[in-house]
Amino acid sequence: MNLTWDKRAREVAYLLNPAFCGEVIRRCIEAYQQTARQSMPFPLIFLILPIVLHKSTRETMPRTARGHMYSWLQENPHIKVGFAQRARNLIQVSKEAQTFLMQFNTLTVDVQAELSVSRRRRPRIPALEQGEVSDCFKKAELLGKWFANAGSSITIYTMWGVKP
Structure with a gap:
């Protein structure tokens, strides 16, 4: 999908806009940080959207992170x-x-190629607290917790059957 914005289908551009996808990524990284008490390895950023935005995957994910990602897979x-x-x-x-988040100083990448998000107070937007958008945000947070407890980036990529 290396298309410029003017070449993308309007629906794709609306659904996969950097602000929404950035918020999904930000929530995942924040949950990872809170669970692992450390920054998230950079390679994991490329697994977040294909897991969370895929409806049947998202709907199959449990409601809580009590279980392990490996067992669920x-x-x-x-x-x-x-x-x-x-x-x-x-x-x-x-x-x-990622670029969008970095432009707003919400995401940083350190010299060890680890991602951190700044803690900012988010405005409460009632429209985002229900439906599919809310579900994406909740599953992103669950995924961050799973990543934090699943091992190294290489282990997580292997679980998903892909190479970094």
């Missing part, structure tokens, strides 16, 4: 079908969201 092997292609397709979108 073992119980739901169909989740990995087509994942590698989805991940490839969303690389550019992930990069755009």
